[in-house]
Amino acid sequence: MTIELYDYVLSANCYKVRLLLSLLEVDHELRTVDFHPAREHRSEAFRRINPMGHIPVLVDDDVVLRDAHAILVYLAAAHDPTGRWYPTTDARVLGEMGQWVSFAEALMSSASAARLHVNLGYDLDVEAARRDAHALFRVLDDHLWFQEKAGRTWLCSPEHPTIADIAVFPDVVLSEEGGVSRLEYPAIRRWCDRVKAVPGFDVMPGVFGLGMS
Amino acid sequence: MTVGGWQPIAALDDLAPRHVFQASLDGQELAVWRADSGELNAWENRCLHRGVRLSIGFNNGAELLCRYHGWRYATGTAGCTYIPAHPADAPARTITNRTYPIVERYGLVWSGREVDGRPEEVAELGAHTLVLRALPVWAPRSFVLDALVDHRFAPNEGLDVDPAEVEMTCDRRQGSIVLTAAHGGSSSTVVYWVQSLDAHTSVIRPVLAETPDDVIAVLRHHARALRELVDRVERTVPSRSVEPQGPLETPVVVERSAGSGPHIEVRVRRKWWTAPDVAAFELTPLAGVLPTPQPGSHIDLRLPNGLVRQYSLTNGPGESDHYRIGVKLEVDGGGGSTLLHDVVTEGDVLTISGPRNGFPLRRDTEHTVLIAGGIGLTPLLAMAQAIRLDRRGFELHVFVRGEDALAFPDVVESFGADATVHVALSPAQTAGRIADVLVAARASHPGALVYACGPAPMLDVVRATAAAAGWADPAVHFEYFSNHHEIDDSTPFEVALARSGTTLEVPAGTSLLEVLRGAGVALPSSCEKGACGTCAVPVIDGTPDHHDVYLRDAERAANTTMLSCVSRARSDRLVLDL
């Protein structure tokens, strides 16, 4: 049975899943959830799929999963024969991936929140959200700069990208929609280019590809 | 706040291949990028067309492409080479982005406004330096410079030393602060520059005066120490707004005069025989930069004896610091090529015109067929290189008299299987081969375009063969050797300038704007395509033939104003209020 993804096109969290599905070349069908303006994710019908009323939700045969990061772990473990996107044999790498997935959670309450405020009018302290996002970006830029100096390309130690890169990338690359400029973070900007160069990379509205088309 | 002088805007390492670096200097954003040739570019971060940041665009290694409409700007000159919405038009030479000075020194990339020479010499920095991690600070530059005076770090040989025990000495100079840390006989020196992003934000850019053994450990030590300084500074300055508002100057009204002037002096940098009867020349400007070459463009070359000859440029994308031409020896050609072959040598100074493009390359096709006869290869070389950079399909067919008659064989060879050299064919065989090529290409690529350049009999064959093979007329483009001028069937007319009492002739193929300028009328222009209205002139009498898209219908009908760059006359004579 084809994998189904309950999805909203402008959601950064849904994009994480779409991106990994594209990178893994996994066939899937999108089930559009009319997040805005219809608020379908809060509907009774959708709550039968996810009682928490959040998107994305992935359905793969009898596996029904909510939470983008949980879905990334699952997809990489179940549908990546190379084992590269979620390498589980090295304790250090497992720890690193966990650390950056947590970082991605922190981006959701800062960079992503600022974007929801600007785009959809979410009522929140946008100045605080932006300030938090800049604090996180400083940490990320530091890390990526030292990774480059150590001859590394990605967030974690392996020579290839992992789900950590996929979890962090969307809220970073969409930050300017929330008024969080990346001008001060050159290492982040270069890493965004590198993510876009991964074979199978897919864009979403608001994210430009690397070339022209 | 204008700081003036050279400031570092990036580390050289920041300019990754094919990356576009977003920089800022005193509130002015720059798009900074490195071409594949290594050439550095710092441009105003805004496309001339609609003001979109070029830093979100695409660096193809030789050009920067705007993300919005695909306008292309060439490395070095920042001149526009292609506007995809109008594939058949050569962009006006006036469409050139604003460039800023850019140099590399001490592993940093420097820019500034109204600067010359090079960034300051720092005696402490020799051949073995190390660019340390730069950090942004949300504080004005002057604040940061003051704070750096008390900055502390440990020498390379004693990174674990308690900072309180390190003996620091500080030398505050005009644009930099030099700190030396000493402890137990070892010492290290770091030079700090502070770049002003805007009035509220700075970047500290340190360079260590020696390359240490354990580079990573030293980098980490300095990054940590500097981070503490940044935290301290930011606690003492009023907090900056977290959403900077488009740090860009308001664009100025652009009124350009006649471009770069009719004559450019160039020096022959290199001359060589690319084939036994073809001399190649590389020409570099005596001053300034050359106007941007486009595929298909040519220059007028004024020879020392007063002759003027036209030669196509063979430059590929990214080759903007020189013009390259190929000159075939024409024994009965009036002496121009003889002079170039026999007399002109490396180091000589020649006068040329700026490039004109009567043979522009359309790029709105998946496949292009290029057919060259002999030295007709030259414009097609420029085209083939441009198409190759776009990774679109092309086939280049070169017809030559003999194996060794091929000009620029190295460039042709670089096209690999995309180029075919047809050697020593009779006219009939040539016609047959051209027919084969056109029939096959028509079958495999129905949307393809043909560009042909060579002797007239061969082009006549291409024209007839293409028609017979089903090619639509507009898909086939020619350039004849003997007539580089665009064939303009619009009629000449007379124009009288009422105020100055002058009467001028506007010949076919020349615009009213050009004629007025030639007569010394200082007329501003911008797009030179009839779209912006800058070059409008008041009409007193006569009927203009409007070709612009700027005027309203009522204005058009009133016939009291016309755009001199494109519009002509329906009547034999126009009287202008000039």
Added chain:
Amino acid sequence: MSPTVSPGELDERAGVDPVARGLWHPLVAVHDLRRGQQGSAVLLGVRLDYTMAGDGSVSVCRSDDHDDRRPVQIAYEIVWTCLDEPATPLFETPEALETDRRIVHAGTIGVHVSAPRAVENFLDMAHFPYVHTDILGAEPFTEVEEYSVHVDPDTNEVWATDCVFWQPVAATTSTEGQMTDYRYRVPHPYCVVLYKTTPVDPDRFDVIALFCRPIAPDRIEAHMFLALLDADNSDADIRRFQLTIFGQDKPILENQFPKELPLDPRVETPIRADKVAIAYRRWLSDLGITHGVIPAA
């Protein structure tokens, strides 16, 4: 659910354009109203409160003066209001009243740009291959062919007609690439309507409109309204398509500087393909609009 405005975003330049103050503006989508609930939104720098009463009627007043009630009308699934007394009626679009059409309000999105920049982008075909790659255009088919532009003397609306562009997926109903016919209409300085070939019926046009609520000179909320001849796709699919398109435009608009539209044609570099934009800018000058533009010297 309208973008709130942070204190710094309220701009003293806002709200002083007498022409803009006399126009009807979109305030809030009807589907974002709840009976008995109050909401608030900023229009031209002025904060307004709106309420849907238990009987479904909507009222609007200034937040700083609840006695200052503003005129209200419902059209295009949106509540419209005006800061002064309306100088002209709200423009009409007969297609939006045709009963066999799907009427969809596809959503509202805040954008950090002026309303005229957003309108001008909506009028632009040349960006399709680059910004809406493989949907509304695809390289190398980038040419904008000649089209016609006029200002209707009766309605004083800007029209662009005879526009054609090659499109891989022109609409949710498309199954293959096609040369798409467009007509553009600018009936209001901050609103623009597109009439577009539909694969469903060769004699009629789909209607796609962008209505901007000018919040500040450099900030809008964009409403996307559609009246389509599409019986098959769900509202969710239609919205997804439209949000995809607008979501692709948004980062372009937000990277455009200056954010306000310069009306002096020499400030930017227009080309023939920009014919309708040239006419739009001159029309704004003629109207005397100052909010969201940099007037020509």
